Amino acid sequence: MNETVILTNLFPTPWEPGRGTFNLQAFTHLAGRRPLRVMVPVEWPTWLRRRPAPPPLPAGLAGRVDWFPYWYPPRVGRALHPLGLLASLAAARPGRLLRRPAALLASWAYPDAVAGAWLAALWRVPLVVKVHGSDLNLMATGGLHRPQIRFALRRAAGVLAVSEALAGEARSLGAAPDRIRVIYNGVDTARFQPGDRRQARQALGLAPGRRVLLFVGNLKDSKGCQDLLAAFARVAAAQPRVDLHYVGNGPESDSLADRAASLGIGERVHLHGGRPHTELGQWFNAANWTALPSHAEGVPNCLLESMACGTPVVASRVGGIPEVVPDEAGILHPPRREEELAAALEEAMGRRWDRPRIASHAAGFDWATNARETDALLSRATGTGEEFQTS
Incomplete structure (x- = not known):
């Protein structure tokens, strides 16, 4: 069987080994079913920095991941980014264009899937597009991105949506309903499972006798990290034993520290920076609750991983989150509503949670x-698999 080429920016790189770990896990398992070649564009400002050692890859993907520089004009011409991506691939790996794969899977709508549509046409192979969340919920809302994403989805022989909500967005953009398949992300229950909370806190150097409210993700405004800080400030006086811990990097990091100090809760807000994915199981087990008040989402894996450890979640009612968080595993609230987020935190902190039941749900x-x-969807796209029911 010819290899399937995957084009995606959502994948670990030497500079960002924690990037797109959900795709690393998904493609590792997919590589056990079909040969893959993963092509990972790296934005040129990052590429020009000193290159660290590449991240370790599992056996199924070793030697099958190719990082290449992605060139585009800074701050202008964003509508041309798919063309820049295609030109960058042709310049960096011209031999790759001469080798026709079995299919092309583009994992992220823009610019990856748009460039992928042109590349699949050049190769005359089927295109499958995997959509994750913000690539449709935010990037396809207007401007020149929307018609390009619509073009790619209409050209696709298959669309993999990580939630029913995203499948609906794909249909509204013109994807053929009979080509859409909802396939939820998974969780590694060997790594994420209930463990001893005291031992996890000791291993992480967290203060004993405190309760832990945890945020894991990019520290950017759209993830609701500032909303969480404001809501925590509202409940902090009534919950004197609770501390807020942020695990992740991002542009809001310094602002969060400064704002926490100005709110008088600086000693109870801790920013730990980015941590290896292999360490996150300890963080979720150390936590009493995980919060993710995002403004838009697909199905964030940090929620699945938290629940797999038996840790309840407080999350915004957006995207596919309501599809994977039942009442017994967490509390949902409207996005961008600090007062209602604070009320959800208070409710979570006052409820008795059944950790085994939460973990059992996530194990599904x-x-x-x-x-x-995913393999069945790719087989169907290439004409070698059976039909499936419309999502």
Whole structure:
């Protein structure tokens, strides 16, 4: 079987080894079912920095991941980014264009899927587009991105949506309903499972006798990290034993520290920076609750991983989150509403949670099923698999 080429910026790189770890896990399992070649564009400002050692890759992907520089004009011409991506691939790996794969899977709508549509046409192979969340919820809302994303989705032989909500967005953009398949991400239950909270806190050097409210993700405004700080300030006086811990990097990091100090809760807000994905199981087990008040989402894996550890979640009612967080595993609230987020935190902090029941629910999302269904979608796109029911 010819290899399937995957084009995606959502994948670990030497500079960002924690980037797109959900795709690393998904494609590792998929590689057990079909040969893959993963092409990862790296934005040129990052590429020009000193290159660290590449991240370790599992056996199925070792030697099958190719990072290449992605050139585009800074701050202008964003509508031309797909063309820049295609030109960058041709310049960096011209031999790759001469080798026709079995299919092309583009994982992220813009610019990856748009460039992928042109590349699939050049190769005359089927295109499958995987959509994740913000690539449709935010990037496809207007401007010149929307018609380009619509073009790619209409050209696609298959569309993989990580939630029913995203499948609906894909349909509204013109994707053929009979080509859309909802395939939820999985969770590695060998790494994310209930553990001893005291031991996890000791291993992470967290203060004993405190309760932990945890945020894991990019520290950017759209993830609701500032909303969470404001809501925590509202409940901090009534919850004197609770501290807020942020795990992640991003542009809001310095602002969060400064704002926490100005709110008088600086000693109770801790920013730990980005941590390896292999360490996150300890963080979720150390936490009493995980919060993710995003403004837009697909299905964030940090929520699945938290629940797999038996840790309840407080999250915004957006995207596919309501599809994967039942009442017994968490509390949902409207996005961008600090007062209602604060009320949700108070409710979570006052409720008795059944950790085994939460973990059992999350165990239903597994990477083996994800790989089997993704492989079936690719087989159907290439004309070698059976039909499936419309999502």
